[in-house]
Amino acid sequence: MTTEVHTTDAHKETMGFQAEVQQLLKLVINSLYSNKEIFLRELVSNGADACDKLRFEGLSDDALFESEPDLLVEISVDKEAKTVTIEDNGIGMNRQEVMENIGTIARSGTKSFFEKLTGDQQQDSHLIGQFGVGFYSSFIIADRVSVETRRAGLTAEHGGRWESTGEGDYTLETIDKARRGTSITLHLREEESEFLDGWKLRSLVHKYSEHITLPIMMEPDAPPPAEEGEEPKEMEPWEQVNKATALWSLNRNEISEEEYKEFYKSVGHDWQEPMEWIHARVEGNLEYTQLLYLPAKAPFDLNDRERTHGIKLYVRRVFIMEDTDKLMPTYLRFIRGVIDSNDLPLNVSREILQSSKVVDQIKKGSVKKVLGMLEGVVKRGEEEYSKFWSEFGSVFKEGLIEDTSNQERIAKLCRFSTSESEGQSQSVSLESYVSRMSEGQNKIYFITAETYNAAKNSPHLEVFRKKGIEVLLLTDSVDEWVTNHLREFDGKSLQSVTQGDLDLGELEDKDEKMELEKEEESFKSMIEQMKEVLSDEVEDIRVSSRLTDSPACLVAGAGGMDANMERIMKSMGQEVAGSKRILEINVGHPLVERLQSEADDERFADWSRILFDQSVLAEGSQLDDPASFTRRLNELLQTLAG
Numbered sequence: 001m002t003t004e005v006h007t008t009d010a011h012k013e014t015m016g017f018q019a020e021v022q023q024l025l026k027l028v029i030n031s032l033y034s035n036k037e038i039f040l041r042e043l044v045s046n047g048a049d050a051c052d053k054l055r056f057e058g059l060s061d062d063a064l065f066e067s068e069p070d071l072l073v074e075i076s077v078d079k080e081a082k083t084v085t086i087e088d089n090g091i092g093m094n095r096q097e098v099m100e101n102i103g104t105i106a107r108s109g110t111k112s113f114f115e116k117l118t119g120d121q122q123q124d125s126h127l128i129g130q131f132g133v134g135f136y137s138s139f140i141i142a143d144r145v146s147v148e149t150r151r152a153g154l155t156a157e158h159g160g161r162w163e164s165t166g167e168g169d170y171t172l173e174t175i176d177k178a179r180r181g182t183s184i185t186l187h188l189r190e191e192e193s194e195f196l197d198g199w200k201l202r203s204l205v206h207k208y209s210e211h212i213t214l215p216i217m218m219e220p221d222a223p224p225p226a227e228e229g230e231e232p233k234e235m236e237p238w239e240q241v242n243k244a245t246a247l248w249s250l251n252r253n254e255i256s257e258e259e260y261k262e263f264y265k266s267v268g269h270d271w272q273e274p275m276e277w278i279h280a281r282v283e284g285n286l287e288y289t290q291l292l293y294l295p296a297k298a299p300f301d302l303n304d305r306e307r308t309h310g311i312k313l314y315v316r317r318v319f320i321m322e323d324t325d326k327l328m329p330t331y332l333r334f335i336r337g338v339i340d341s342n343d344l345p346l347n348v349s350r351e352i353l354q355s356s357k358v359v360d361q362i363k364k365g366s367v368k369k370v371l372g373m374l375e376g377v378v379k380r381g382e383e384e385y386s387k388f389w390s391e392f393g394s395v396f397k398e399g400l401i402e403d404t405s406n407q408e409r410i411a412k413l414c415r416f417s418t419s420e421s422e423g424q425s426q427s428v429s430l431e432s433y434v435s436r437m438s439e440g441q442n443k444i445y446f447i448t449a450e451t452y453n454a455a456k457n458s459p460h461l462e463v464f465r466k467k468g469i470e471v472l473l474l475t476d477s478v479d480e481w482v483t484n485h486l487r488e489f490d491g492k493s494l495q496s497v498t499q500g501d502l503d504l505g506e507l508e509d510k511d512e513k514m515e516l517e518k519e520e521e522s523f524k525s526m527i528e529q530m531k532e533v534l535s536d537e538v539e540d541i542r543v544s545s546r547l548t549d550s551p552a553c554l555v556a557g558a559g560g561m562d563a564n565m566e567r568i569m570k571s572m573g574q575e576v577a578g579s580k581r582i583l584e585i586n587v588g589h590p591l592v593e594r595l596q597s598e599a600d601d602e603r604f605a606d607w608s609r610i611l612f613d614q615s616v617l618a619e620g621s622q623l624d625d626p627a628s629f630t631r632r633l634n635e636l637l638q639t640l641a642g
Contacts, residue, residue, distance in 0.1 A: 011173050011174040012171060012172070012173035012174070013171070013172055013173070014169055014170070014171045014172075015099075015169060015170060015171075015172065016168060016169045017164075017168060017169060017170065025136055025139055025166050029139055029140055029166075035271065036140040036141055036192075037204055037208075038137060038140075038208070038271055039137040039138055039140050039141055039186075040075075040086070040201065040204045040205070040208065040209070041204070041208035041209055041265065041266060042134055042135070042137045042269075043086040043135070043137070043138065043184055044073055044075075044086060044205070044208070044209045044212060044216060045209070045212070045266050045269060046088075046134060046135060047073040047086060047087070047088030047090060047182070048073060048088070048090075048209075048212045048213070048214060049090075050088050050090025050091050050092070050181065050182060051071040051072070051073070051088055051089070051090035051091075051214055052090070052312075052319040052322075053090060053091040054071065054089075054090045054091040054152055054180075055071060055318065055319055056319065056320055056321050057091065057152070058152075059320075059346065061153070063153065064091075064152040064153050064180075065152070066152065066180055068089055068179070068180070071088075071089060071090065071214050072088070072089060072214055072215045072216070072217055073086065073087070073088045073212070073214065073215070073216045073217070074086070074087045074088070074216075074217045074218070074219070074238070075087075075201055075205070075216065075217070075218045075219070075241075076218070076219040077196050077198060077201070077219070077221075079196050081187075082187065082188050082193065082196060083185050083186060083187055083188065084185070084186045084188065084195055084196070084201070085183060085184065085185045085186070086183075086184050086186075087181065087182070087183040087184070088181045088182055088183075089179060089180060089181040090152075090180075090181050090182065091151065091152050091180075091181070092149045092150045092151040092152055092154075092180050092181045092182055093149045093150075093151055093160070093182065094151045094154060094158065094160070095158075095160050095172065095174070097151070098147070098149060098160050098162050098172060099172065101135075102135060102147065102162055102170070134269065135184075138184065138186055139166040141186065141188055141189060141192040141195060142166075142186035142187050142188055142189065142192075143165060143166070143187060143188075143189045144163070144164070144165050144166075144187035145163065145164060145166070145184065145185070145186055145187070146161065146162070146163045146184070146185040146187070147161065147162040147163070147182065147183070147184050147185075148160070148161050148162075148175065148177055148182070148183045148185075149162075149177070149181065149182040149183070150177040150179070150180050150181070151180070152180040152181075153180075154180075156176050156177055156178050157174070157176050158174070159174070159175045159176055159177025160172060160173070160174060160175060160177075161173050161174075161175045198218065198219075198220065198221045201218065202218060202241050205218075205241045205242055206241070206242070207262065208262055208265070208266065209242055209266060210242050210243055210259070210262070211242070211243060211244075211245060211246065211247040211259070211262075211263050211266070212242055212244065212266065213244060213245075213246050213314075213317065213319065214244055215240045215242065215244050216240065216241055216242040216244070217238045217239065217240055217241070218238065218239060218241045219238055220236040220237075220238070220239060246314070246317045246338075246340065247259065247260075247263045247291065248279065248289050248290075248291040248338050248340055249289065249317060249340070252279050255279075260274075260277055260279075261273045261274065263291075264277065264293045264336065264337075267293075267312065267336060267337060267338060268293060268295060268310060268336035268337075270295060270297075270336075272295070272296050272297055273296060274293040274294060274295055274296060274336075275294045275295065275296045275377075275387065275388060276293070276294040276373055276376070276377060277291065277292060277293045277294065277337070277373075278290070278291075278292050278369050278370070278372070278373045279291045279292075280369060282365060286343055286358060286361055286362070287341070287342040287343060288339060288340060288341040288342065288343065288362050288365075289338075289339070289340045290337065290338070290339045290340075290365075290366055290369060291337045291338050292311075292335055292336070292337035292339075292366065292369065292370060292373070293335065293336045293337045294334075294335065294370075294373060294374075294377075294388065295334060295336060295391075296387075296391075297391060298334060298391040298392055298395075299334070302333070302334060302392070302395055303394075303395065310322075310333070310334070310335060310336040310337070311327050311328045311335065311336070311337060311338070311339060312337070312338045312339070313327060313338075313339055313340075313341070313348075314338055314339070314340040314341070315340070315341055315342075315344045315345070315346050315348060316340070316341075316342055316346070317340060318346060320344075320346075320348055326353045326354065326359050326363060327339055327359065327362060327363050327366060328363065328366060328367070328370075329363070329367060329399065329402055329403055330398065330402060331395060331396055331397075331398035331399035331402050331403065332367065332370055332396075332399070333395065334391075334392050334395065335370055339362060339366060341358065341362060343358050344356070344358055344359070367403070367406060368406075371406060371409050371410070371413070374388065374413050375409075375413065378413065382427065385415075386415075386425070386427060389415045389426060389427075390425070390426075393414070393415060393426055393476075394476045394478060396410070396413070396414070397410075397414055397476065397478050397479070397482055398478055400414070400482045400485055400486045401478075401481050401482060401485045404485075407485075407486065411430055411486060411489055412429065412430065412431060414429070414430065415427055415428060415429055416428050416429075416430075416433075416472045416473070416474065417452060417455075417472070417473040417474075417475070418433065418470050418471060418472055418473060419456065419461055419464065419465065419470055419471040419473060420470045424452035424456075424473075424475075428472075430444070430489045430490070431490070433470060433472070434489065434490050434492060436470065437470070437492075438467070438468060438469055438507060440505065440506030440507050441469060441505070441506070441507055442492060442493075442505050442506070443492055443493055443494070443495040443503070443505065444472065444488075444489060444492050444493070444494045444495065445464060445469060445470075445471045445472065445494075445495050445496075445497050446471060446472035446473075446474055446483060446494060446495070446496060446497065447460060447461065447471055447472070447473060447474065447496065447497050447498055448474045448475070448479050448480055448483065448496070448498075449473070449474070449475055449619075449620060450475065450620050451475055451620070452473060452475050454475075454619075454620045455473040455474070455475055456473055458497075458498075458553075458618065458619070459546075459547055459549070459550035459552075459553040459615075459618055460497045460498050460546055460553055460555075461497065462546060462547050462548040462549050462550060463502070463504075463545065463546045463547070463548055464497065464546075465548075466548050467504070467507060469504075469507065471497060483496065496556075497546070498554075498555055498556060498619075499555065499556040499557070500555070500556070500557065502545050502546045512545075513545070516543055516545055519543055519587045519588075520542070520543040520587075522587075523543060523585075523587050523592075523596060526595065526596045527541050527542070527543075527585075529604065529608075530583075530585075530608045533604070533605045533608045533609065534583065534608060534609070534612055537580065537583075537612055538554075538580055538581060538582065538583045538612065539557060539579075539580040539581060539582050540582045540583070541582070541583045541584075541585065542582060542583075542584055542585075543584070543585060543587050544584030544585055544586050544587075546584065547584065547585075547586035547589075548586070548588075549586075549589075550586060550589070550618065551585065551586050551589040551591045551592050551611055551614070552583060552584060552585045552586065552592070552611040552612070552614060552615045553583075553584050553615050553618060553619070554581040554582065554583060554584075554615045554616065554618075554619055555581060555582045555583075555584055556579070556581050556582070557581070557582060583611070583612060583615060585611065591607075591611070592611075594607075595607050595608065595611070603635075603639075606632045606635065606636070607632070607636060609628075609629075609632060610629070610632050610633055610636055613629040613632075
């Protein structure tokens, strides 16, 4: 969407940028100026991607190649006009695509990207790297940018020209463009004349784009003017300035660490170095090569499960497609890189990918390599691994649900907060939890909640603190589903502390249990009276064995849906009928003891409802009638005050 149309005729219109685009432009220019040379890497990578898209679409329609089958990116300089032009003969764009890709930011997650901005230049520059700078990096060095483009398959008169100074608006007009593809011309700022030097640009290509898998051509510098009596010197032909060799096809000992890092920045559209990578060649019945990277930072749209995956599929070094979710499961959607197969046809389609046993084997092998890479990070130390977990942990845990064949390996790589850990950082492995379980403990106890504080301060944990039993504090939304799929670890079953009867096994004190049974008998008539009062709100009322300090709490029945799961389902737009839960009361609490002796039926009912409402609030839920709760509470306080 554009904000305003100023002038319109049959061929040209002037439109305002989205406010978000203006904001992004300012951030890019100010935050990345110290690394301004990356503009060339971004624009060359975009040009190469456009060529890759044409190659893929051309598999089913070779007419798209028109009369120019050889794909390439060209860089030229006009010193007199002070311009640098990056041109590709790839897929190109039609008028609508220009507006969608440049005039607006239509990518999902953009809102959350801007919400994360802090105003701190250093922090925001890292965030920009996660967003992907792309085309907007042009304005780091240019005060005016012109884009001429025509989509492959359209006739010359369907070309378009986009132009802007990056201030607040842009023009878009229809032009004749004989050549398909996109040409981006940067009108350099006065202080950026260094980029008019051909040798400078060549060095940047070598630095950032050496292994782009198609030729990057450069126009040579103009020869010096002929001296008097000399014949004018002819221009040298255009020359290829990159190797155009698929990096992954080389032996590992032929590739430097720096080359690996720069290739990642190109393929991952990231300007930060990767955390880790793995380069492997599989031979035998099935032959393929994989070069897979673990980014250092999560992209802003990591939680969008529908986003394009970051694995590029090649067949015998020919690009096929990128959004190949069949090559990497959704829980590993943060992985970037390439997979090159010798056993797939060049005209492989999405339908073939859906049913191919070869693809299934490649995916299986790639997942094992990634899990091995993460296990390698763990071996280097938990401090290093915590960097990965803080960025990708909440997504990686989805693997416990999706990938049952690797569930045990994934479980070992997961990290959690616990009632005994310091702070809310997720740093405890299930292995370390099991290693320090109390003698006689045969279950892994957990609680799910909306926030860390809600989990840590839950009344359901009181008896566990008393007995020194560690409890996992699960606060990621995916955790509710995780605990339904991960039933046990190392022979120990997982047990919610908010569902069903409390089962402490051998840790249960027999004397305490007998005392509880006696108390339950003595409070029987009071409980029956409470049941009458709260019959519409609760399934049952019973004496609690899990409370030591709080007067009451709510517990879901065995197999029932707890409050946190209800909240999550409702936030997803699901119709959820609120299920009745069990109210547990602490008969040793002064309020409960006072309630037992209350003879006034009306006051008994009010105080019973106070206990129920308190329990609702303690589990993080909202009251249906907070005003009535406040009134009852005030009356109780007045009574207790004398």
